[in-house]
Amino acid sequence: MADLTYNFAGIRTPNPFWLASAPPTDKEYNVVRAFEAGWGGVVWKTLGEDPPIVNVSSRYGAVNLGGQRMMGFSNIELITDRPLDVNLKEIARVKKNWPDRAVVVSLMVPCEEEPWRKILKKVEDTGADGVELNFGCPHGMSERGMGSAVGQVPEYIEMVTKWCKQHSDLPVIVKLTPNITDIRVAARAAVRGGADAVSLINTINSIVSVDLDVMAPTPIVDGKGAHAGYCGPAVKPIALNMVAEISRDPECENIPISGIGGIANWRDGAEFMALGCGTVQVCTAAMHYGFKIVDDMTTGLSNWMDAKGYQSIDDFRGLAVPNLANWNQLNMNYDIKARINQDLCIKCGLCHISCEDTSHQAITAGRVNGARHYEVVDKDCVGCNLCMLACPVDDCITMERVDKDKPYMNWNQDPRNPLASAAE
């Protein structure tokens, strides 16, 4: 049996699946239900200064795709709308009753040293395992100079992180906003500030849909909408890339990463870990299906690790990072051609029409004994994968490597590159 326990920047957790700071972690009631279901930890919904903020009615929007609900999800909620002392009391009680679970507290106060010093003291008194600095929320709070308004200014990230490290012994996780151009700049600022870890991504600025009857973006509050924070399965590719950028950046110094963004099952989690994450955080999937999904996450990860022979998270964590290269390091001599398994083909013609209309006219559509027949024209096939991706049958179209006895040659070495330097 694989060992799912993990020590994340000094925070011990029985498994790497945490609930992200969000509505599911807003109260003791929810968090206890989550722990009963088996979640390894929670990041408590962001605490701020009293008086608590006030939320609007109508808060979430969604992108549905092909009959699937909530492939993308958005919200215009703010931080916790409950008094600070109520949250703190509940955090203390939860941590006392669930000592083996990770309880991290998300924080967001104005960008001044004193408010941070005061709230850190209070959090320390609860016995919580760590703090996460919410520099990410793109809506509402950012307009008050907090959230992503801080996360978008590297100097602020560094400054606030330093205050937190100075005024508290708790591990400090800096949560990063994706609403920037280069995530490494923000991550490096956190590293310079002394952060123990980073977590990402927070939500992405978005409008998930426009109601064509009301003529307003959703979610609609009395006829009007605001830009909202986007998350859910749709954002996973963006999150994976940002995580990988930090993982392979020397200036980020292998800082521990808690991955967030569209994680809905064990495989999503494993992919984030393969790119360097030690823990992952989930929100949308739990808000869609409830807390029980963690059972698949833990057993699925464990079964997969057993099958692969990985005994601990660190056995495979980051293994995909060295295989993430810059484009100019890819092998220009690598050559693959599409191969259609005629026995599996169901004659939908999508391989042909996708190639014919939009790519390289490398798949012919003909008839053999009256039956539809699709054939790859090797000389025209550039190995783009489009037909394989469009084909609805698993393993019907595969890509076969055809370059033989050719050495590795990247673009810098390629004679076709006008700026190529001579190969060694």
Next chain:
Amino acid sequence: MSDIAAARLSEAELARNFADIHPPLDARTARIDANRCYFCYDAPCMEACPTGIDIPNFIRKIATDNVRGAGLDILDENIMGGACARVCPTEVLCEGACVRTAQEGKPVPIGALQRYATDWLMASGEQPFKRAAPTGRKIAIIGAGPAGLSAAHRLALLGHECEIFEALPKSGGLNEYGIAAYKVPDDFAQKEVDFILGIGGITVHHNKKLGRDIHLADLRRNFDAVFIGSGLGAVQALGLKGEQIGGLYNAVDYIAELRQSKDKTALAIGRRVVVIGGGSTAIDIAVKSKRLGAEDVTLVYRRGPEAMSATEKEQEFAQVNGVTIKHWMRPVAIKTNGANVSGVEFEHTKVIADGGLTGTGDMVVIDADMVFKAIGQIFVPDPVCEEASRLDLHNSKIAVDETYATSIEGVFAGGDCIDGNIGLTVAAVQDGKLAAAAINEYLAKK
């Protein structure tokens, strides 16, 4: 004593038994089903549809909630798309060809989606078709069934005036008089006829039978062209003694009676029913007998299940409804009890070397209070042939060329009455549509 009685079931039970067997899809289910469509290129389902509807395109429009667009895609090619969605044997047409069938044995429910789109359009109350400028041409159409209505609609669309002469009191042909009631409940056939006639330029004269009330020579003289879509006329005989006895029925006659009945508790049905035949009509009458309250219904066919013209799905439907299907038996004698049928004697059959059928000499009698013949209908050429001795027949049906022209100039034909037609509503509609185009060309040259 033969036991034939009405009201074997309560009014409520009968109402339930003759309600829609395939309730319509709701919007959400329709979108989910539509999203299962792969939007195939050169889609196999389209090739399998006799009317050539662009199926992936209309399904995509359902998925995007462009339901009006979907409905128009269907009705542009098949004006009886609503009826066909309900009665087509889709399992051997579009859905049988669906690549999802090949992949996982579960096609996109094309028929149900077609119904969703056409129902939506008809419920909107919109008349989406606009006629071209009047041409001043008049066409006579014999028969207000699928072929005749389809031809009339297309001709009206092109600006011609049409007069339909129908032998029966109502329009719709087999959609009104023949199709199983639980496939087209709520008077759908008449609603569809109204929708078709809503285009304008079509007049229907009911109770006008060719050879009795109207004559081909007159129609040719008074109209610019004639289209014959008169269907089949009679039921084949079993060729046995005693076919005129009480309790022995033509399935199509009983079905027509059932379709027109206002009160199903008034319909008498036998306690034990035997159906002879292997097609859709045999399945329909067997299931209806059961649903009217018959205790034992046995459908007997002379060959094996694969040779039945009823599809596998139809055979299963009969079995699920409690019909016993017996194969490899042929009727040899009607057993009687006084003036009434008391059973049918069958002989077991087997295939001989040339593929033909022979009796084994092994006999069995199945007791019955009622026996239905459902061994196919034949074209009765008399009315038309008596009218015009030059009308060529082929395979005992009207011969037409590729433009649906008969051997008489200006007379066209389509639907069940022509040679080569496969006997489906959808094929009759296609005949009518193509014949209308041919007539339009003929008139342009005339």
